[in-house]
Amino acid sequence: MDNRYMQYMQEFMHAQGTAVHIISPPYEKMHLFDGGLREQLYTNYDFDALANRFANAKPKTVYTLTDNFETHYIFFKLPSNSLVIVGPYMTRDYREITPIVSHSMNLPPIQEKELKEYYVGIPKYEINTGTPESKIMLMAKYLYGDDGFTVDSSSTILKHTPSAYEVRLEPERLLSYTLIEERYAIEDAMLNAVERGDIKDALHYRNQLSKYSIEDRNPDNLRNLKTLCITFNTLLRKAAQRGSVHPAYIDSVSMGFARAIEAAVSIPAVTAITADLVQKYCRLVQEHNLKKYSPSIQKALNYIDFHYSDTITLPQLADIARTNANYLSTQFKKEVGLSITDHINHLRVRRSLQLLATTDAPISVVSEKVGFMDFNYYTRVFKKVMEKSPSEYRKSLRGA
Numbered sequence: 001m002d003n004r005y006m007q008y009m010q011e012f013m014h015a016q017g018t019a020v021h022i023i024s025p026p027y028e029k030m031h032l033f034d035g036g037l038r039e040q041l042y043t044n045y046d047f048d049a050l051a052n053r054f055a056n057a058k059p060k061t062v063y064t065l066t067d068n069f070e071t072h073y074i075f076f077k078l079p080s081n082s083l084v085i086v087g088p089y090m091t092r093d094y095r096e097i098t099p100i101v102s103h104s105m106n107l108p109p110i111q112e113k114e115l116k117e118y119y120v121g122i123p124k125y126e127i128n129t130g131t132p133e134s135k136i137m138l139m140a141k142y143l144y145g146d147d148g149f150t151v152d153s154s155s156t157i158l159k160h161t162p163s164a165y166e167v168r169l170e171p172e173r174l175l176s177y178t179l180i181e182e183r184y185a186i187e188d189a190m191l192n193a194v195e196r197g198d199i200k201d202a203l204h205y206r207n208q209l210s211k212y213s214i215e216d217r218n219p220d221n222l223r224n225l226k227t228l229c230i231t232f233n234t235l236l237r238k239a240a241q242r243g244s245v246h247p248a249y250i251d252s253v254s255m256g257f258a259r260a261i262e263a264a265v266s267i268p269a270v271t272a273i274t275a276d277l278v279q280k281y282c283r284l285v286q287e288h289n290l291k292k293y294s295p296s297i298q299k300a301l302n303y304i305d306f307h308y309s310d311t312i313t314l315p316q317l318a319d320i321a322r323t324n325a326n327y328l329s330t331q332f333k334k335e336v337g338l339s340i341t342d343h344i345n346h347l348r349v350r351r352s353l354q355l356l357a358t359t360d361a362p363i364s365v366v367s368e369k370v371g372f373m374d375f376n377y378y379t380r381v382f383k384k385v386m387e388k389s390p391s392e393y394r395k396s397l398r399g400a
Helices: 003-015 037-041 047-055 094-104 109-120 132-147 175-196 199-210 221-242 247-263 267-288 295-307 314-321 325-336 340-358 363-369 375-386 390-397
Strands: 020-023 061-066 072-077 083-089 150-152
Touching (some): 037 109, 047 072, 061 132, 072 132, 094 109, 175 221, 221 267, 363 375, 375 390
Parallel strands (some): 061 150
Antiparallel strands (some): 061 072, 072 083
């Protein structure tokens, strides 16, 4: 069995927000497989007996398990007798199952509250959009190769009689604290990725977060989700600000999303906005991140960004940057890699690309809108930057 597939499975399931525990003999870490739930609820839960039940499971068998708490796991043994346990995860709403499970397990009110917090902190999958089972089965084909494997969906390994163990009347520790810490750690990792402008990592952590439930504050599910999305927008806005993006750019994006969130009329529409939020703020950081520049160059770059269509002079920029013109000119070339004039020209050309692509305005009008008062000069600069003329660029977009 190739360890590479095991590593891939762990990374893949972790990206989905689902834990993968590999517990090796003598199974001393058995108590960790469920995120600490049984250790929290019972004073005398027999983890050794549970480890024996797992250890005696059939080889080359993938078990799909449901426990007394209506949480789900996928389990199989490695040739080394190490246990691979994927989960826990849920397929039902925590509000529905918390009172049912609490009653059937004879939990006191304080433990019912802990159970609800536990449910909120573990991933929930919709049956119609796929659970981890199908993904694990596919990976099992690679893990076991030509030898094949069987699937057991009827095992009672994780079932126990409620009266067999003594329920804690007072929690020794707050299980929910650990789960909240895990969720916050994922959130911090996502915000750090946004600060770097790393779309891949940011979406990876956003997908992990999406598997967690959040306790509702309002009976209106759409309103709840909109409130969460507005909070999400605020967090990402601060991450972009830490990425040294000018507040004016951030405010424009933030206000646009605030309007889109309030205008959304369905839960899928709001959910789709969250992915768009992450990508948009990452791109904002990619395009406008000034963190690597000195304060005076940041001021100059920001001014150029906002006034590229106006006449901009070196003395004017030096005044904005609060330095002398000669120093600014030299330092700008050193940090940016272009002279001030070349940078302004490149920016104006980039801004003209959208107008050429999305409007039928004459090219002479486009050149004026982006700050080139001399059409012939615009054409020469455009050709130098894009290696084709403005008219050739527009024709290439339209297939002419």
